Amino acid sequence: MKHVLFLFSIMTVMTAFGAVYSEDDSAAQTKGAGSALPDISLVVNALAGYAYTPGTFTNFQSNASIDIDEAELNIESSIFPGVKARAVLSYSGDGGFEIEEAYANVLSIWDFFGLKVGRARLGFGKINPVHPHAWAFADTPDALQNFIGELKGDGADLSMIFPLPFFVQLDLTGCHFLGSDNTGCNVYGFGGIGRLWTSTSLGDFGEVELGLSMLSGSGSESTNNVSDSLVLGGADLTLRIWPSPQQRLIWQSELICYNRTVDTNAMYNRLGYYSYLGWSLDKSWTVGARYDCSQTNAMGTSVEDTEFRQSLTGILTCNLNEMTVLRFQYRYCFTDNSQDATLQFIFGMGPHTHPLN
Numbered sequence: 001m002k003h004v005l006f007l008f009s010i011m012t013v014m015t016a017f018g019a020v021y022s023e024d025d026s027a028a029q030t031k032g033a034g035s036a037l038p039d040i041s042l043v044v045n046a047l048a049g050y051a052y053t054p055g056t057f058t059n060f061q062s063n064a065s066i067d068i069d070e071a072e073l074n075i076e077s078s079i080f081p082g083v084k085a086r087a088v089l090s091y092s093g094d095g096g097f098e099i100e101e102a103y104a105n106v107l108s109i110w111d112f113f114g115l116k117v118g119r120a121r122l123g124f125g126k127i128n129p130v131h132p133h134a135w136a137f138a139d140t141p142d143a144l145q146n147f148i149g150e151l152k153g154d155g156a157d158l159s160m161i162f163p164l165p166f167f168v169q170l171d172l173t174g175c176h177f178l179g180s181d182n183t184g185c186n187v188y189g190f191g192g193i194g195r196l197w198t199s200t201s202l203g204d205f206g207e208v209e210l211g212l213s214m215l216s217g218s219g220s221e222s223t224n225n226v227s228d229s230l231v232l233g234g235a236d237l238t239l240r241i242w243p244s245p246q247q248r249l250i251w252q253s254e255l256i257c258y259n260r261t262v263d264t265n266a267m268y269n270r271l272g273y274y275s276y277l278g279w280s281l282d283k284s285w286t287v288g289a290r291y292d293c294s295q296t297n298a299m300g301t302s303v304e305d306t307e308f309r310q311s312l313t314g315i316l317t318c319n320l321n322e323m324t325v326l327r328f329q330y331r332y333c334f335t336d337n338s339q340d341a342t343l344q345f346i347f348g349m350g351p352h353t354h355p356l357n
Contacts, residue, residue: 037077038075038076038077039074039075039076039077039350039351040073040074040075040350040351041073041074041348041349041350041351042071042072042073042074042348042349042350043071043072043074043131043133043346043347043348044068044070044071044072044346044347044348045068045069045070045071045072045132045133045344045345045346046066046067046068046069046344046345046346047065047066047067047069047138047342047343047344047345048064048065048066048342048343049064049065049066049340049341049342049343050063050064050065050340050341051063051065051338051339051340052338052339052340053336053337053338053339054336054337054338067093068091068092068093069092069093069132070090070091070092070132070133071090071091071092072088072089072090072091072100072131072133073088073089073090074086074087074088074350075087075088075089079104082106082107082108083104083105083106083107084104084105084107085103085104085105086101086102086103086105087099087101087102088100088101088102088131094184099119100119100121100152101118101119101120101121101152102118102119103116103117103118103119103120104116104117104118112160112161112162112163113158113159113160113161114158114159114160115156115157115158115159116156116157116159117155117156117157118154119152119153119154119178120152120153120157121150121151121152122151122152122153122157122173122175122177122193123157123171123173123193123195123213124148124151124193124195124213124215124232124234125144125148125195125211125213125234125236125254125256126209126211126236126238126252126254127144127252127254128144128148128150128151133325133346136250136252136276136278136286136288136315136317137276137288137290137313137315137327137329138315138327138329138342138344139313139329139331139342141254141274141290141292141294142272142274142292142293142294142309142311143254143255143256143272143273143274143292143293143294144254144256144274146186146258146270146272146294146295146296146297147186147232147256147258147270147272147294147297148185148186148187148215148232148256149184149185149186149187150184150185151177151185151186151187152177152178152185153173153175153176153177153178153185153187154175154176154178155173155174155175155176156173156174156175157171157172157173157175158171158172158173159171159172160172166198166200167198167199167200168196168197168198169196169197169198170194170195170196171193171194171195171196171197172192172193172194173192173193173194174190174191174192175190175191175192175193176189176190177189177190177191177217177218179217179218179220179223186219186220186297187215187217187218187219187230188217188218188219188220188222188223188228188230189217189218189222190217190218191215191216191217191218191230192215192216192217193213193214193215193216194213194214195211195212195213195214196211196212197209197210197211197212197236198210198211202241204242205241205242206239206240206241206242206249207239207240208237208238208239208240209236209237209238209239210235210236210237210238211234211235211236211237212233212234212235213232213233213234213235213236214231214232214233214234215230215231215232215233215234216230216231217230218230219260219262221262221263226262226263227261227262227263227264228260228261228262228263229260229261229262230258230259230260231259231260232256232257232258232259233256233257233259234254234255234256234257235254235255236252236253236254236255237251237252237253237254238250238251238252238253239251239252246280246282246283247279247280247281247282248278248279248280249277249278249279249280250276250277250278250280251275251276251277251278252275252276252278253273253274253275253276254273254274255271255272255273256271256272256273256294257269257270257271258270258271258272258295258297260297260299262299266299268297268299270294270295270296270297270306271294271295271308272292272293272294272295272308273292273293273294274290274291274292274293274294275290275291276288276289276290277289277290278315283319284318284319284320285316285317285318285319286315286316286317286319287315287316287317288314288315288316288317289312289313289314289315290312290313290315291310291311291312291313292309292310292311292312292313293308293309293310294308294309295307295308295309296309307335308335309333309335310333310334310335311331311332311333311334311335312331312332312334313329313330313331313332314329314330314331315327315328315329316328316329323347323348323349324346324347324348325344325345325346325347326343326344326345326346327342327343327344327345327346328341328342328343328344329341329342329344330342
């Protein structure tokens with residue numbers, strides 16, 4: 001309850017920021033002054049899958065699944081010149097209904113700063129701030145799933161673009177992490193995140209982006225009044241190449257270093273990464289592959305706790321239109337020879353189908 005009151009107080013201050021620093025933002029003034037109804041959209045992510053692990057005897061119904069992985073109602077509007085607000089209400093088969101995101105965003109302060117306050121997916125690494133139905137694959141890479149889960153929190157994020165000849169941005173976040181089994185977030189308590197990233201154009205040929213992230217928070221044992229310190233470091237690299245107007249090659253990789261100290265006596269160091277390569281043949285078809293290599297976040301020293309789990313995933317995506325995606329992927333795990341196949345169907349409706357753009 002204290003976080004909610006704190007967030008509402010800061011949102012009020014943000015509106016004042018917008019009034020003072022948005023005088024030069026004529027486009028935002030026009031939208032903010034004349035827009036009475038918000039942009040509303042619905043995005044649905046449906047999954048059907050089959051998983052098989054050698055040596056385990058189960059029937060077809062135990063291995064097969066089909067469900068609505070997530071349905072999101074997106075609401076966005078300018079609430080004041082230079083200030084936008086957004087809320088994402090989501091439903092998932094596992095967690096039920098929740099307010100996934102609800103924040104206000106001051107777009108520009110003195111041309112170099114931005115401020116976002118509320119509940120949001122947090123900016124550690126490249127893809128966590130992006131909703132999963134906007135990813136190039138149907139599942140979460142092992143390194144992200146094991147170490148951060150769906151990293152979300154209530155707090156404030158200050159971004160700064162450095163006045164340099166090339167683009168460099170620093171994002172600093174202070175928040176209360178929404179760690180729990182229900183939210184899928186693996187980080188708990190109060191903490192902070194920093195991300196420094198840069199993007200360089202390769203002319204008409206493409207662009208390259210590099211980011212470095214750091215996180216400080218607590219592990220799940222902190223809920224039992226046990227000291228559980230968690231520090232993560234991350235690096236991400238994205239290369240985009242456009243051989244022609246309708247073709248694109250993308251190479252995207254992320255590395256996460258995980259350090260956890262429980263009760264000042266036991267320290268666990270883990271490592272994980274993934275690398276994705278995708279080729280858009282035209283506006284409709286994309287083929288890709290992702291390699292995962294990651295340890296788990298288990299607190300132990302056995303082989304099962306410390307070994308690297310390696311897998312390779314093949315992905316075929318068809319963009320039926322700007323708001324509808326059909327995807328098939330097949331994953332093979334080299335560690336235990338397990339296999340799974342997934343069919344994903346995503347559709348959106350409304351004027352603000354941002355995840356499919």
